[in-house]
Amino acid sequence: MSTPPLRKDAARNWRHIVETARQYVDDGKPLQLNDVARTASIGVATVYRHFPTPEALLETVALPAIEKLLRRAEHALAEDDPWVALREFLAAVIEVMLTDPAVPPVFAAATDTLQDTGDLKRGLAIAFGELLARAHAAGVIDSSVTESDMTPLMCGIAYAANMQSDLDPTERAALGLRYLDLLLTGLHRP
Known part of the structure; x- marks a missing residue:
């Protein structure tokens, strides 16, 4: 079941809330829904209607970067050279982790608030597993290196x-x- 499209004013409020939250995250400020509502000059109830928790708002802010990272993983999977593919993907992960402050806490969260977040994170894990398996099969990476080794290293x-x-x-x-x-x-x- 898909959700019906938002009315124009509701869609405008949603975008403004997300833009305001993006600025909070980029400035290193805690993402509190009441503060976002005040800064965005939008009613608190409206913010809570769109985003019931700060985690839901943070995930929404991070989703474009995570979606882009999944596209880069898919691009890496199309690369013929397993070493180049693995390097390309890991470089993309590092780049996103260091340039988008919304992503690291979303990756570190034990649970996901939004279905899309969980789906994207699972897709990334699957793609990384495939890239590492290809590198192992080609003998271009130490065979003892596992997925669970790479996470803390990254x-x-x-x-x-x-x-x-x-x-x-x-x-x-x-x-x-x-x-x-x-x-x-x-x-x-x-």
Whole structure:
């Protein structure tokens, strides 16, 4: 069952709420629905009608980046070279983790509020599993490396790059990609 389209005013309010929340997240402010409503000059009840929890709003803010990441995973799966495909996908993950502050807490959440979020995260996990399996089968990555090994390593790269608070997000992403290259150099089996 699909949801009916929003009325024009409701759709406009929804977009304004999401835009306001995006600014909160980008500025590092806590995402509280009452504060978002006040900043957006929209009634609190309207905000809660669209987004019953801050988690639902945060996931909505993060969804475009996660959707883009899934498209990049699909592109990587179409790559013939398993090593290039794996590198391309992991680089995309690091880039998103370091340039969109809405994504890391959504990835770290134990549960998902929105169905779309869960579906996208499952799709990413499946794509990553396939990319890693292809790299293993081709013998281009240490065969002992598992999916569960890579998650904390990727988080560690993002954490290390984020420690450089004097850098802007683009510079932190470049640093994160450098750290990823160092990690992958150690894992690569030419």
